[in-house]
Amino acid sequence: MNAYIFPGQGAQFSGMGLDLYEKSPEAQQLFNDANKILGFSITDIMFEGSPEDLKQTRVTQPAVFLHSVILSKVLGENFKPDMVAGHSLGELSALVANGVLSFEEGLKLVHKRALAMQKACELKASTMAAVLGLEDEIVEAICADVEGVVVAANYNCPGQLVISGEVEAVEKACEELKDKGARRAMILPVGGAFHSPLMEPARQELADAIEKSTFNKPSCPIYQNVSTFAVTDPAEIKKNLVFQLTAPVKWTQSVQNMIKDGAKTFTEVGPGKVLQGLVKKIDRSVEVSSGEI
Template sequence: MTAYVFPGQGAQFTGMGKDLFDLSEHAKTLFMQADDVLGFSLSDVMFNGSEEDLRQTRITQPAIFVHSTVAFLSAEEPQEPDAVAGHSLGEFSALVAAGAIAFPDALRLVSQRARAMQEAADARPGTMAAVLGLDDATIEAACAEIKDVVVPANYNTPGQLVISGSEEGVATASKVLSDLGARRVLPLNVGGAFHSPLMEPAREALREAIEATRIRPPGCEVYQNVDGRPSVAPEEIKRKLIAQLTAPVRWTQTIQHMQAAGIRRFVEVGGKGKILAGLIKKVDRDLDVEQLS
């Protein structure tokens, strides 16, 4: 069994998508459709923009979504996944790949998501840090004891968990976790406290848009971030998609649940093909991971 997986923020790079545009008429049509939906030339920024241009939240999220989704939809051979999953933002690409959301509808949601997250981050600044070398339970217990806002945000692999919250909360947790034996605690260069309670205004802003979007029963199981488990009912998909902004990304659990379902082969779509591959291999080095070419 094969699962297709889609990366989230951090998968952008200069020139992203230009090869797809040049090689495929279908891809070219999709890029032009994306520009029309957004009302500006996202493709021009993707193909010719600088790293700084691509780091702007209003650009980053649509660019990553469009790149990975176009790569999937314009592949030479039809792709037939047994399951799909995406890391945070990548969940929107996964839903398109599964046939649950139309490409333009998902892009509108991604654009609204980017704006809402930026507004929430501007209103209540926060940050994130990667904690290496501690078990999840130790990190969860330590965060729960801290008065300022700080929570587990990304369960990336066993021994790698990202925390998120206010600057004070993350600073306090970083010291506590270092004292508890963390191998390293690395501050992340991010624009906000993503997947934490500080994103509540963004979740509320996006709720109505998600509820109004048509979601169809997917053609395969969609493993969603909130609990790492598969969803097929449209209302369940919507509920989890709304919860995603303030809930942690349970990527470790997602891969483990896929393994338990018999999935041994993973195809990463988008980015440069190394972000999720590295995480999956750290969950189980015997899993087969490749990139969609």
């Protein structure tokens, strides 16, 4: 069975999507539609902007989404998923790719998500940190003991976990994690504490937008960050998507469940190859590749 996976924020690069735009009239049309839906020329920033321009959350999230979704559409007959999953933001790309959301509905939700998260980031000084070389249970226990808000946010692969929360609490947790033998506990250059309780204002804002959106029956199951199991019921997909902003991204568990359910190949659709690397660290026996036109 073929699993298709979609990257999240952090996969962006200058010039992203330009090759699609130049090679495919369908891609050109979709990019032009996106500029109208968003009310600004995101293609100018994607194709010609600096890494700094692309780092703004309001730009990054729709840019990564557009690259992934438009590539999946341009692949045409070569895009045949038996199951899909997306890392954080990538879950919305996956939901357009498997027919749950239309291109326009998906892009509008991504735009609202980005603005709501940006707003939540500005309410309190917060950050995230990558922790390497410790078991999940040790990281979780230390986060639970530290004063203030700090939680496990991204279970990326065995031995690689990202924590998220208030700046002081994250810094304190990093010190204790190093004392416990972490190979690295490094603050990440991000604007806030994604996938933590500090995203609650954004979750409430996005919940309203999700509730008003039309969710269709998917063409294949999605393995969502919150539940990690195959989901096909639109109401359940909606509910999981609402809680995704404040809940951890359980990527390791999702990939393990996809493999358990028969996935033999994982194709990453979108910018970069980060997810392919994570999948290989989770299970070396599966094949990974990039979706290419």
